[in-house]
Amino acid sequence: MTANGLYEEIIIAGFGGQGIMLTGKLLAQTAMQAGKEVTYMPSYGAEVRGGTANCMVIISETKIACPVVAKPDSLIVMNKASLNKFGPRLKNHGLLIMNSSLIDTEPQLDETIEIISIPADELAVELGSQKSANMAALGAYLQKRAYLTADQAGQALPNVLAKRYHKTLPLNIKALQCGAEFTKSCCKV
Amino acid sequence: MKTVFQRTPTLKDCPTHYCPGCGHGIAHRLIAEVIDELGIRGSTIGIAPVGCAVLEYDYIDVDMIEVAHGRAPAVATGMKRTNPDKIIFSYQGDGDLASIGAGEILHAGHRGEQITVIFINNAVFGMTGGQMAPTTMADQITATTPKGRNVAEEGYPLCVSELLAVLPGVTYIERCALSTPANIRKAKKALKHAFELQINKAHGLSLVELLSSCPTYWRMSPPDATKWIDNKMTKVFPLGRLKG
Amino acid sequence: MTEKGQTSIGTEERVLMCGNEALAEAAILAGCDAYFGYPITPQNEIPAYMSRRMPEEGRVFVQSESELAAINMVFGASATGKRAMTSSSSPGISLMQEGISYLAGAELPAVVVNVMRGGPGLGNIAPSQSDYFQATRGGGHGDYRTIVFGPSSVQEMADCMSLAFELADKYRMTAMILADGFLGQMMEPVVLKKRPSPELPPKDWALTGAKDREQNIVRSLWLGEGVLEDLNFKLDDKYKQIQKNEVLCEQYEVDDAEIIVVAYGIAARIVSGAVTRAREEGIKVGWIRPVTLWPFPTEQISKAADEFRLFLTVEMSTGQMVEDVKLAVAGKAPVVFYGRPGGGVPTVDEILDKIRQLTIRHKTQDSRLKTQDKR
Structure with missing residues (x-):
C-alpha cells in the first residue's frame, strides 16, 4: 500500500499443469473488472513445459509504471521448488500463501512475513478435483488481502477460462470459496 | 495482301534485350498470345523473376511485378489469396525456381496455391554469366564447372517438375520444348491449359516447364542449341504431361 | 485467451489482453486485409490469434513456410493494394530483411512487427531491445529507412498498429512495430477501438489487372544511368518529410x-x-x-x-x-x-x-x- 492506496505486487508459482497462469490471469481480470489498474506477466516459452511456471501480477489504484516484480508483496507457491526460488524474494511484512499439500517443510523466511499454509490439493480433492487447488489457494489469498472477494473472482472466472472448460466453473467457484473459508477459520484472532 | 501472322496486342512492339536464339522471346510471345486468346489481359497479374527475364514487364503488357530471386511463388500466394478472382502467373528461370526458390515453389505447390507457374529451364544461370544451375547437364561446361559438371560432386540435373508432380496440391504439370515449330505449338497448348485451369478455379497449382535454349552460355550457334534441346536435354528432362 | 472478450472489442470497455493479441486485434480494426507469418517465440500469439480471427472477418491468414516467404507474401498482397502485415521475432526478422529492402525499393506499404528476443544467433526467448540498429537503419541492403514505433504498453501496442498502417500507406513504405517479449506476453487492460482514418492518397499504382488502362509495374530494379540515384534522392526526400512530420x-x-x-x-x-x-x-x-x-x-x-x-x-x-x-x-x-x-x-x-x-x-x-x- 502506498499513499495513493492499493499497490500490490504478487508472484504466483508452481509447476506446469497446476493452473498457475490461469490463477494469475483470474486475479488480474477480477481486479480489472473491479476498476483497478493491473499488469500480468507470465513466464513463457520452453521453460513452462514440464518445469516451473510463474507469473507476476500488479494491482494498483493508479497507473502502473513498471510491470516488473522484483520483490513481491505477496507470494502464492504451489510446490516446494517455487517456494525455494521465490521465497527469498518476498518483501519483509509480506504474505506467503503456500500449498502445504506439496510443501512438507517450514519455510525459513523473515519473521515479519505472514504465512498461510493451506492444504490446497486435499481441499480440492474433497470438492471433486485436484485441478482446482489453484483456486483454493487464490481464495485464501483474496480473503486475507481483502481488496477483492472470492465471489468477485468467481464472477470474473468465465472471462478467463476457455469455453471448453466452462463445465468446471461450479467446481472452481466452490474451490475459491473454500479457500476463503480456510483463511477465515485459520486466521481467527 | 493476306496477313499470315501478326503480333498479339499484349506483346509490346519493341525490340528485346535477349541474345540471338534465346528462348525467352518465344515464351513471352506464347504467354501474350494465350492471354489475348483467353481475353484475360485486364485481370492478369504477372510476376517477373530475377534472371534474364527480369525485364519481362517491358515486353508483356499486363500489370507486372518484379520480385526477389526465387520468391515468386510466395509473392504469387500473397496476390492470389487476397485477389482470388485475378489470374496470377509467375515466370521463373531454373536458377530462380530450382535453386534459390526451391523452398517457395515446393510449398506453394504443397499448399495448392491456385497460380500458374511458367518455368524456363535452360540448364544454366544466364544473367550472371553462365554459371551452373541445378538443371545443368552432366559434364556440361559452365562458368563455375570449367571441366564440366561432375555429378559425383555437384549432383545430377534436378528434375523439379517430377518432384512437384507428386504433391497433391499440384494439379497440372507439363514439360515442353521451345525447339521445333511442332514443339512450340505444343508448348502454347500447355500454357493455355494451365491458364484455363486457373480461370476455371481448378484446385491447385499448374506449372509448365519449357526447355529453352541459351546459345550464348551453351557456347553454340542458335540452330545447334535447338538441336541440343531435342537430342540432349529431353533425355534427362523427358517431354510430356507429368500430371493432370 | 480465446473466446472471451470479443463482445467488448470496438467499444470503450477495457479488456484484459496480452500485447501480442491486442496488437493483432488492432490490426484487424485497422483494416488489415492479410496476415502472413511463421511461428517463433515470443510472438506466437499473433499468428494463432490471426488464424482464428482473420477468417471470421473474411480476410486472409496464411502460415508461410518461412519468414522469407512470409515477407514476400506481404510484398505480393501489398502490390495489389491490400493492407498486409507479418510478425516475427528477432531471428525471423533477420530473414525478412531481403523482403523489407525490396518493399523499400518498390515503394510498397507494409507493416512488420518485431517482438524482440535476445541475440545474436538463436540467442534466447527472453525480452530484449537488441534489434534497434537493424530496425532504425533500414536493416537490409540499400539506402532506405523504415518507420519504427517503440510502444511501451499493451494499449500502445494496439494504438501503434492503426498508425503504422496509415503511415505505411501514406508514405508507401514499411512501418515496423518494435516491441519485445515482455510487451508481447504481458497482459494489461486495453480499449480496442476503430480509429478514424485520415484521407490517404489513392493506390493508383496497385496491380489490379490492366483493365481499360495502361499496365502498372511494381519494381525495384532501375538499370538506366542515374535512374536509381534519382529514386534514392526521391526516397530521401520522403524520409526527410517523415523526420519533419511524424516524430512522436x-x-x-x-x-x-x-x-x-x-x-x-x-x-x-x-x-x-x-x-x-x-x-x-x-x-x-x-x-x-x-x-x-x-x-x-x-x-x-x-x-x-x-x-x-x-x-x-x-x-x-x-x-x-x-x-x-x-x-x-x-x-x-x-x-x-x-x-x-x-x-x-x-x-x-x-x-x-x-x-x-x-x-x-x-x-x-x-x-x-x-x-x-x-x-
Missing part, C-alpha cells in the same frame, strides 16, 4: 531536471518507475521516451541538452539507441549508458542506483563549471 515522443518532468533518462519500450516503463522514486528522494530527474524510434526525436533531445544536464540512456542491449541520443545531444552534455543485454531486464532499483550516482557526478561537474565561469 513523450517527456516527463524535464523542465527542472538535472538528469534526463532516455529509454523506449518496456525499459521506459521501468525507468518511469525509477524516476518517480528518485523524485520522491528529491532528485531532479525526468525522462524522455521516444515513441517513434525512426524518425528519432532528435530535436526534442537536442533542445533538452541546451541546458547543462546529464543524460542517461537505459536499454536492454549493450547500447544502440544511445548513439542516436549522443548524435542529438551533439556534445552539449555528457551521455552515459546503462544496459542489460541478452534477455536481462533492468530493475527499478538498478536504475535508481544509477540515477543516485549521477546526481553526485552532476553536482561536482556543475560546481566546477560554475567556478570556471567566475574566473
Whole structure:
C-alpha cells in the first residue's frame, strides 16, 4: 500500500499443469473488472513445459509504471521448488500463501512475513478435483488481502477460462470459496 | 495482301534485350498470345523473376511485378489469396525456381496455391554469366564447372517438375520444348491449359516447364542449341504431361 | 485467451489482453486485409490469434513456410493494394530483411512487427531491445529507412498498429512495430477501438489487372544511368518529410531536471518507475521516451541538452539507441549508458542506483563549471 492506496505486487508459482497462469490471469481480470489498474506477466516459452511456471501480477489504484516484480508483496507457491526460488524474494511484512499439500517443510523466511499454509490439493480433492487447488489457494489469498472477494473472482472466472472448460466453473467457484473459508477459520484472532 | 501472322496486342512492339536464339522471346510471345486468346489481359497479374527475364514487364503488357530471386511463388500466394478472382502467373528461370526458390515453389505447390507457374529451364544461370544451375547437364561446361559438371560432386540435373508432380496440391504439370515449330505449338497448348485451369478455379497449382535454349552460355550457334534441346536435354528432362 | 472478450472489442470497455493479441486485434480494426507469418517465440500469439480471427472477418491468414516467404507474401498482397502485415521475432526478422529492402525499393506499404528476443544467433526467448540498429537503419541492403514505433504498453501496442498502417500507406513504405517479449506476453487492460482514418492518397499504382488502362509495374530494379540515384534522392526526400512530420515522443518532468533518462519500450516503463522514486528522494530527474524510434526525436533531445544536464540512456542491449541520443545531444552534455543485454531486464532499483550516482557526478561537474565561469 502506498499513499495513493492499493499497490500490490504478487508472484504466483508452481509447476506446469497446476493452473498457475490461469490463477494469475483470474486475479488480474477480477481486479480489472473491479476498476483497478493491473499488469500480468507470465513466464513463457520452453521453460513452462514440464518445469516451473510463474507469473507476476500488479494491482494498483493508479497507473502502473513498471510491470516488473522484483520483490513481491505477496507470494502464492504451489510446490516446494517455487517456494525455494521465490521465497527469498518476498518483501519483509509480506504474505506467503503456500500449498502445504506439496510443501512438507517450514519455510525459513523473515519473521515479519505472514504465512498461510493451506492444504490446497486435499481441499480440492474433497470438492471433486485436484485441478482446482489453484483456486483454493487464490481464495485464501483474496480473503486475507481483502481488496477483492472470492465471489468477485468467481464472477470474473468465465472471462478467463476457455469455453471448453466452462463445465468446471461450479467446481472452481466452490474451490475459491473454500479457500476463503480456510483463511477465515485459520486466521481467527 | 493476306496477313499470315501478326503480333498479339499484349506483346509490346519493341525490340528485346535477349541474345540471338534465346528462348525467352518465344515464351513471352506464347504467354501474350494465350492471354489475348483467353481475353484475360485486364485481370492478369504477372510476376517477373530475377534472371534474364527480369525485364519481362517491358515486353508483356499486363500489370507486372518484379520480385526477389526465387520468391515468386510466395509473392504469387500473397496476390492470389487476397485477389482470388485475378489470374496470377509467375515466370521463373531454373536458377530462380530450382535453386534459390526451391523452398517457395515446393510449398506453394504443397499448399495448392491456385497460380500458374511458367518455368524456363535452360540448364544454366544466364544473367550472371553462365554459371551452373541445378538443371545443368552432366559434364556440361559452365562458368563455375570449367571441366564440366561432375555429378559425383555437384549432383545430377534436378528434375523439379517430377518432384512437384507428386504433391497433391499440384494439379497440372507439363514439360515442353521451345525447339521445333511442332514443339512450340505444343508448348502454347500447355500454357493455355494451365491458364484455363486457373480461370476455371481448378484446385491447385499448374506449372509448365519449357526447355529453352541459351546459345550464348551453351557456347553454340542458335540452330545447334535447338538441336541440343531435342537430342540432349529431353533425355534427362523427358517431354510430356507429368500430371493432370 | 480465446473466446472471451470479443463482445467488448470496438467499444470503450477495457479488456484484459496480452500485447501480442491486442496488437493483432488492432490490426484487424485497422483494416488489415492479410496476415502472413511463421511461428517463433515470443510472438506466437499473433499468428494463432490471426488464424482464428482473420477468417471470421473474411480476410486472409496464411502460415508461410518461412519468414522469407512470409515477407514476400506481404510484398505480393501489398502490390495489389491490400493492407498486409507479418510478425516475427528477432531471428525471423533477420530473414525478412531481403523482403523489407525490396518493399523499400518498390515503394510498397507494409507493416512488420518485431517482438524482440535476445541475440545474436538463436540467442534466447527472453525480452530484449537488441534489434534497434537493424530496425532504425533500414536493416537490409540499400539506402532506405523504415518507420519504427517503440510502444511501451499493451494499449500502445494496439494504438501503434492503426498508425503504422496509415503511415505505411501514406508514405508507401514499411512501418515496423518494435516491441519485445515482455510487451508481447504481458497482459494489461486495453480499449480496442476503430480509429478514424485520415484521407490517404489513392493506390493508383496497385496491380489490379490492366483493365481499360495502361499496365502498372511494381519494381525495384532501375538499370538506366542515374535512374536509381534519382529514386534514392526521391526516397530521401520522403524520409526527410517523415523526420519533419511524424516524430512522436513523450517527456516527463524535464523542465527542472538535472538528469534526463532516455529509454523506449518496456525499459521506459521501468525507468518511469525509477524516476518517480528518485523524485520522491528529491532528485531532479525526468525522462524522455521516444515513441517513434525512426524518425528519432532528435530535436526534442537536442533542445533538452541546451541546458547543462546529464543524460542517461537505459536499454536492454549493450547500447544502440544511445548513439542516436549522443548524435542529438551533439556534445552539449555528457551521455552515459546503462544496459542489460541478452534477455536481462533492468530493475527499478538498478536504475535508481544509477540515477543516485549521477546526481553526485552532476553536482561536482556543475560546481566546477560554475567556478570556471567566475574566473
